[in-house]
Amino acid sequence: MMLPTIPTPEELLDKGFRRGKKAADLKRGEKIPKHLKGKRIEETRVITACQVIKDKLKMILDRTPEIEELPDFYQDYIDITVGVDDFKQSLGALNWAYGIITQLEKEYGAKIRKLSSERATGLRKQAYGRISSVVNKIEKDLDFLDFAKQNLRNMPTVDFEATSIVIAGFPNVGKSTLLTHITDAEPQVANYPFTTKGIQIGHFEKKWKHFQIIDTPGLLDRPIGDMNDIELNAMVALEHLADAILFIFDSSETCGYPLENQYKLLEEIKNIFDAPIIYLFNKMDIAEYDGIRHDYIQEYIDRTEDPLLISAAEGEGIEEIIKLIMKVEKREKSSDDEDEYEEDENYFDLT
Numbered sequence: 001m002m003l004p005t006i007p008t009p010e011e012l013l014d015k016g017f018r019r020g021k022k023a024a025d026l027k028r029g030e031k032i033p034k035h036l037k038g039k040r041i042e043e044t045r046v047i048t049a050c051q052v053i054k055d056k057l058k059m060i061l062d063r064t065p066e067i068e069e070l071p072d073f074y075q076d077y078i079d080i081t082v083g084v085d086d087f088k089q090s091l092g093a094l095n096w097a098y099g100i101i102t103q104l105e106k107e108y109g110a111k112i113r114k115l116s117s118e119r120a121t122g123l124r125k126q127a128y129g130r131i132s133s134v135v136n137k138i139e140k141d142l143d144f145l146d147f148a149k150q151n152l153r154n155m156p157t158v159d160f161e162a163t164s165i166v167i168a169g170f171p172n173v174g175k176s177t178l179l180t181h182i183t184d185a186e187p188q189v190a191n192y193p194f195t196t197k198g199i200q201i202g203h204f205e206k207k208w209k210h211f212q213i214i215d216t217p218g219l220l221d222r223p224i225g226d227m228n229d230i231e232l233n234a235m236v237a238l239e240h241l242a243d244a245i246l247f248i249f250d251s252s253e254t255c256g257y258p259l260e261n262q263y264k265l266l267e268e269i270k271n272i273f274d275a276p277i278i279y280l281f282n283k284m285d286i287a288e289y290d291g292i293r294h295d296y297i298q299e300y301i302d303r304t305e306d307p308l309l310i311s312a313a314e315g316e317g318i319e320e321i322i323k324l325i326m327k328v329e330k331r332e333k334s335s336d337d338e339d340e341y342e343e344d345e346n347y348f349d350l351t
């Protein structure tokens, strides 16, 4: 997500005051009756400074998307990454500053016009003091928005029209090998909270249907019991997105995790995700010796509903996986309307 560039309070004030001075200098060259000149110069200076600062604040507000209008996945993503409440509060603060500066512009414009030219400079200084104080009050909000901009820069680009399949399984079971076999091009790599390597999204199209396969190394590959609330929220964001889960077992256990533990992870994932699960037993090429399969591997295969036995590295079973993926239906995604943001009335009250 591209957010607008966020200035510091100093930059914002500096720009406003510099442009104010420039406009005032131009006024100085104009033919104006002497007793009015001082007033006009200072009035121009205050009004220009206010407008420049307001324009910048408005540009930031206009170019920042309304969070409620984004798909659930992005709302969740923003919440986990930077916090939706903080985000909205910061925008609220900018809106507040915009309102106050509009008032100061009117108030001081009128005062300067009413009083004598001798008092104009004093009034302009007073106005500048108050403008500075308002802009400095939103320092932490500008700071936060800049932090959000940096953190949301490499947000995953998700196609909400496509059917989404999320891959799960312990590290080294063959998730990325499978992803590259199923999808067309190099997967897109984007940031995702709690994944050291980011999220990988690959696409493929078949019979006019578009599918995206999502791998989240570091998230769907470890016991959920160990996760904190925020990490669980990151899982829930995926749940909002997934139309189906591809759960991959490493039948050879060369990934370092016994099938017993892999099965436990599956049980945990079943508790969190409502989406249907496609079960894959990978690395079958090394799980069998001379065509003989260990009884205990067979036991896990037998415990699983419609398992597919594959070898991602050798491209064995890929066609069957694609056939199963083609049967996945897009799920109706519910959006929760209850947690509408409540504005802090005192903060927004400009009257």
Ligand SMILES: Nc1nc2c(ncn2[C@@H]2O[C@H](COP(=O)(O)OP(=O)(O)OP(=O)(O)O)[C@@H](O)[C@H]2O)c(=O)[nH]1
Pocket (backbone or CB within 6 Å): 170, 171, 172, 173, 174, 175, 176, 177, 178, 217, 218, 221, 282, 283, 284, 285, 286, 310, 311, 312, 313, 314
């Ligand atoms: N013999 C064999 N090796 C495989 C197979 N699939 C993957 N591997 C190997 O297993 C190792 C791990 O595969 P990856 O695809 O990187 O596994 P991953 O699950 O994406 O791993 P993380 O990114 O760490 O989560 C690599 O050395 C692969 O070459 C397979 O079907 N057979």
